[in-house]
Amino acid sequence: MRVELLTVGDELLIGDIVNGNAAWMGEELTRAGVQVVRSTVVGDTLEAIGEAVAAALDRADGLIVTGGLGPTYDDLTRDALALLAGVKLIRDPETEAAIRERSTRYGVRLRASALRMADLPEGSVKLPNPAGTAPGIRMELAGKPVYALPGVPFEMRAIMTETVLPELRGPSAPAVLTLRTAGVWETVLAGRLAPVERMDGVALAYLPDPARVDVRITAESAETLRRAVDKARGLLGQAVYAEGRVTTLGAAVLDLLRERDETVAVAESLTGGLLGAELTTPAGSSAVFRGGVTAYATPLKAALLGVPEDLLAERGAVDPDVAIAMAEGARERLGATRGLAVTGVAGPDPQDGKPVGTVHIGVCGPEGSRSFTPTLTLPSDGSRARSLVREMTVVHALDLLRHEVLRVAMIREWEQDQEDLEGLS
Known part of the structure; x- marks a missing residue:
């Protein structure tokens, strides 16, 4: 019809x-x-x-x-x-x-x-x-x-x-499933998924959001859809954070942490609470999310999170080491397994000589700490830059935490495999 x-x-x-x-x-x-x-x-x-x-x-x-x-x-x-x-x-x-x-x-x-x-x-x-x-x-x-x-x-x-x-409803409704990805541009996804595009009876649609792209796969039958989805997941790897209709990136991260009996605390500057909001929207988040500190003003990063004052004085608030110190402060003060922090320039004006769109993300856990500086694609219309920078920062931060948890999990699985092999020898 x-x-x-x-x-x-x-x-x-x-x-x-x-x-x-x-x-x-x-x-x-x-x-x-x-x-x-x-x-x-x-x-x-x-x-x-x-x-x-x-x-x-x-x-x-x-x-x-x-x-x-x-x-x-x-x-x-x-x-x-x-x-x-x-x-x-x-x-x-x-x-x-x-x-x-x-x-x-x-x-x-x-x-x-x-x-x-x-x-x-x-x-x-x-x-x-x-x-x-x-x-x-x-x-x-x-x-x-x-x-x-x-x-x-x-x-x-x-x-x-x-x-x-x-x-x-038609008698032969197509089979449809959406793969949700983060941190990979639409053009890159399309290149990786070219073999899926060439499958008979399969059509792909790309639905981009700031720093996220949903890939909708439509197939002529459930069997064809499953083959296409399996092939796509193999080509995209960890870029896929969920499949289905409603799962958010925040919910996917919470599920990962819950499976491992871990918790997270956040420290935010430019996002002003958006990161914590994303992690508290799903039901049951209180079992995983310990809390957050919105240290918007630079002096509060030292007072509330323990960021060294000399580091702030030397480099300013927008710095990768400051992001790490914020994450470590949130983890320690809020008693979480992992800490996640964001600092940067949302705009509309530069800060400390750093251009709009400069963002640093810090993540820490039992295995150590590191920072990440994502490349943000800003709109030509400067009036939209501020909200877009904030939205993309939240996505990149959650995706970094997701990859960190998966990386540690894979190492632990490998170590367990080695122990099992040793037990058989």
């Missing part, structure tokens, strides 16, 4: 909100064996919505619309659909009762406009919304199915998951 996506909202056109709904729906529909052939964004006018719906139905087998089902005067999707179908809007008593009950329960004065969410085009089918108030709508226009869903992301996803995807 070939479907189009239509997203309604002035806020999307002017850039106030990124169109994450279309991205999520595109991925889920592809997994379900539905081909997405076009995605369009229009503003909150009857004319724009109506023209876009009619044009989409001329080209595709079906249409999914998101947005414009709320209670305000500019929520016009239901009106546009009724106008195209030549029918009137009918108020659904069950939805109206739910809106009134919700208003009473929360002690909120009911506005007449809120009841618009109970209006449905005559002849349409109400789609239950388990996550909100406004129901979705299914109807036929030009003999083709049209689904209208709320623009609130978690409401849209709930209706898509429970109703729309099961109805549209």
